[in-house]
Amino acid sequence: MLLYIHGFNSSPQSDKGVITAEYIARHFPQIAFFQPQLPSTPKAAMASLIDLVEREKAKGESLNFIGSSLGGYFASYLVETYGGKAVLINPAVKPFELFDEFIGQQYNPYTDETYQVLPEHKNDVAKFDTQVIINPDRFFVLLQSGDEVLDYKQAVNKYHCCQLLVEAGGDHSFAGYEQQLDRICQFLFLDK
Numbered sequence: 001m002l003l004y005i006h007g008f009n010s011s012p013q014s015d016k017g018v019i020t021a022e023y024i025a026r027h028f029p030q031i032a033f034f035q036p037q038l039p040s041t042p043k044a045a046m047a048s049l050i051d052l053v054e055r056e057k058a059k060g061e062s063l064n065f066i067g068s069s070l071g072g073y074f075a076s077y078l079v080e081t082y083g084g085k086a087v088l089i090n091p092a093v094k095p096f097e098l099f100d101e102f103i104g105q106q107y108n109p110y111t112d113e114t115y116q117v118l119p120e121h122k123n124d125v126a127k128f129d130t131q132v133i134i135n136p137d138r139f140f141v142l143l144q145s146g147d148e149v150l151d152y153k154q155a156v157n158k159y160h161c162c163q164l165l166v167e168a169g170g171d172h173s174f175a176g177y178e179q180q181l182d183r184i185c186q187f188l189f190l191d192k
Contacts, residue, residue: 001032001061002188003052003078007069008095008102011037011110016068016089016177023181028189032061040108040115042124049074053082064188069150069172070095070125072141077128079138087184088141089174093154096126136161140187142180144170163187 004020006012012021012035024033034052038045057063063084067075072091079086092098099122107114133139139162143152149172156166165183170176 001034001056002028002064002066003049003056003075004033004035005049005065005067005071005074006035006038007071007092009106009108010068010071011108013110014068014173016173019178020066020181023178023185028185031064031189032056037111040106040113042121042128046074046077046128049078053078057082066184066188067091068174073125074128076130076133076139080130080134083138085138085188086140087187088139088155088159089177090143090147090150090152090172091141091155091159092150093158094129096122096129099125133159133162139163140184141165142174142177142184143167144172144174146170146175147172 002024004017006014006017017035021035024031036048039048053063063082065075065078065086067086068089070092072088073095075086075088102117103119104117105114106117139159141155141159141162141164143155143166145152146169
């Protein structure tokens, strides 16, 4: 199975989400591919991810993840808790430190949803922090130094023992992402 986890205020309809779904359908049609629209609250989002992962694991499915931004943070927790492998795209490392600037009303342009970020969401997110990566061989981390949302150096520090690709320039969406899909799938599906 492959679970694509989108970031904060994003959707499977983001450019990366659409490109990933099309690539997997074309090249790996045998893979059970999941790309849920996550609930807007962190607790509900993680509960839905855990339900899906536990259901697939009970079926004997291998666990593979692609996580972008906050989705990378969630994917780290899932891999360290349930096993499997993950590719993280410009992952959030300490998103709970950024939550104060988002408290209040938010609008998701992909879903046309207006929702509230509450102070308690900061603690809800912090509960899923993997301070130390115990299984570095399970991670491939793609970073671009031009990320305008997150400090890529935090991810370099956290995931230094993992397979890393650090590109100069770029942006938070990871410019040229589609050119990395062969390597991503090779890491997830061929290096077992």
